[in-house]
Amino acid sequence: MTSAFKIAVVGSGPAGLSAAARAAELGVSHVLLEAEQHLSNTIYRYQKGKHVMAEPGVLPLRAAVPFEAGKRETILDAWNEGSTRLKVNVRHGAPVKSIKGERGAFVLEIPGGERVTAETVVLAIGLQGNLRKLGAPGEDLDFVQYQLDDPDAYSREAIVVVGAGDAAIENAIALSAANQVTIINRGAEFNRAKDANEADILKAIETGKIRCYYNCSISEARLTPQGPRLAELALKTAEGTAVIPVDRVIARLGATPPRAFVESCGVQFPSKDPNSVPAVSGVYESNVPGLYIVGALAGFPLIKQAMNQGYEVIETIEGRKIEPADAPLLRAKFAALPGFKGDVDNALASIKERMPLLASLTSLQLREFLLDSNVRVPKKGEAIFKRNDYSDSFYSLLGGGAQIEIDPDDATKRIAIKPGEFFGEMSLISGRRRTHTVLADEACVLIESPRRTTLKLINSVAAVRRVIxxxxxxxxxxxxxxxxxxxxxxxxxxxxxxxxxYDANQVVFSEGDPGDGLYLIRSGSVMVSHTVGGREVVLAYVPAGQYIGEMALISDTPRTATVKAAVRTEAIRLDGAVFAKVMERYPQLARRVRKIHRSRIASNVEQNVEPERSGVISFLMKQGLGEATDVLLIDESLCVRCDQCEKACASTHGNLSRLDREAGPTYDNLHVPTSCRHCEHPHCMKDCPPDAIRRSPGGEVYISDACIGCGNCQRNCPYGVIQMGVESKNEPSLWRWMMFGGDEPGHGDSHEKGIKKAAKCDMCKNISGGPACVRACPTGAALRVSPEKFLKVSHGRWES
Incomplete structure (x- = not known):
């Protein structure tokens, strides 16, 4: 039996469904072939209740069926309704076994000997049919599964989840509510997951809710009829072999492209890399004329992108030229480019040619990167950023030039930046202030990219990470x-x-170790301590942008102090012998290092004389000040508990105070109230869908009006300084609160209507005179300090 159509769409995921729906809407002869008995198997097999994002938010949706962020069930219901309404010709239970031919004469074979002929084929099969397995004996036993449909279906079981991505984390956390859960991470971190998921799993591990094995692999999965559980999982760990009794193993290891099937259709891949995707043209056509590939198989995993492609490919097949949905947005951005004449594709090709850093990006990756970026054409001599600014954008120099000002007092000491180069990576990675001023030169043309966008690119493209x-x-x-x-x-x-x-509190090197290296602190911060009379005395706090370890190199003696990471820290280690050779050739370098060496010796002596300072530094580090750039401290010996600081904060910010003076820890007379620390790498910025959390050039981390009230920032903040509330122009009544309770003055009005949004300290960035809490303190007990001033906070007193 043979059926003939103009268009055959293979796979009913977001891309395939969108393509078939557009064909149905246009009245074009089509068939949608789906192996399962339901639409969109990938979304269908998400765990129940999963929230599905509609990213990228800036991209408009093109589709005949609806899609917006929401629960899995809501999205599937909308797609089923849309498919029925448009009368999409869908054939369920029809897996395609082979595709032969080319434009005008394709033959698709499905089970039962039936054949479908089509003039064109849209291949939208995704990746889920090729799930990665454990790669160990027992991977196909019944207690090992590669999908989790409903976490609530399991209770009181010992379950091992294998994987370190979003799906594994979400499964593990959902299952931990009613089961004993262990997660197996084959690496050292959960750095492939979304920031919110990473924070959730680390918190669950820290609190003991979930057990975790890092840096290990699966040796075998086997049944144990005589054991306390149904089966057991054998692991290879850094410490040796471990065996875990289990009832169930859920492996979420991603998927690989169905390469063998795709190649059997005649489609070529650009490399032998098993993760590579087929090469397609700008209109998604493969090397096989008339065979188009869209969606995850073509390297476009986001739902909105895939749906847009499904729509666009039908327009192309019908002979209508249609530009990508992002083209108008990119055209508006490129308008500032000298000589731009409206051709987006030419502009993209030119940018790739001029910027070696971006040459390895796929078309989609480049378009996404540029959608979030801006083109700047500053005048000659204009400051792109200034020394000590807290800006963290990343800059790519497309044309003209720029100058890095090494010495602000000597205009001759500058480093030229040439077209094709980039800058701004120092603050991007360290999270600290700009170390130099950069000035625009003649005909300067820049691409300015936000920190979040650049870090996403670094984490997803190995070649970009390596170059940066x-x-x-x-x-x-x-x-x-x-x-x-x-x-x-x-x-x-x-x-x-x-x-x-280094993780927080992990030792970089110990007192007595050989001095065989010098360390540049790339991000984070460290504490330097020395053992005196059997107790640890903290000598110093060293933030990103400085170096440690030179003392042992200069004196050729063992390490005289222990260095630990105060927060998660990255350091660049330079070989001591190589550095010593360079110092021999450059006397000025040796003099600088010896000068710092002498000042640190003097500082260490002072710390030993005044050991009470050690307790202050140690206390501050434990409160997270190792990653802070500005923090509110209160001298309890001067504080009279008038609460003027809180009241001033509330009256300045719509009766919603960003400060809780009573909360927070105290060390002797030094109190750290609950107030924003303006971290060097703000946790609140992670996983903010509307990108509403920003950092001003002055360093203040603030929340813009773009906030949608999702609460991700509140969940991600480890210091509890963000609250959700509604700002109000009406101050809650003091007498009503005293007589009847309800809303306390200075804490908003719960009766105020509106969407609850995130609120946090912004250091009163747009108000002259500085933070209201400090200005309102009648005794001078409140003070905001930067890392450079932390060490000037001594036992029970302030130093200017």
């Missing part, structure tokens, strides 16, 4: 340590460098 890391390394060594060193010697130093990551 190498450049950061060279510039960090040159600007922070080895000014005036020749390019050849800089390269030699960089060649000896290795990058190391």
């Amino acid at each position: 890391d190498e450049t950061f390394l060279l510039r960090a060594i040159e600007t922070q340590l080895a000014k005036g060193v020749s390019p050849a010697d800089l390269k030699m130093l960089a060649g000896s460098a290795t990058v190391h990551s």
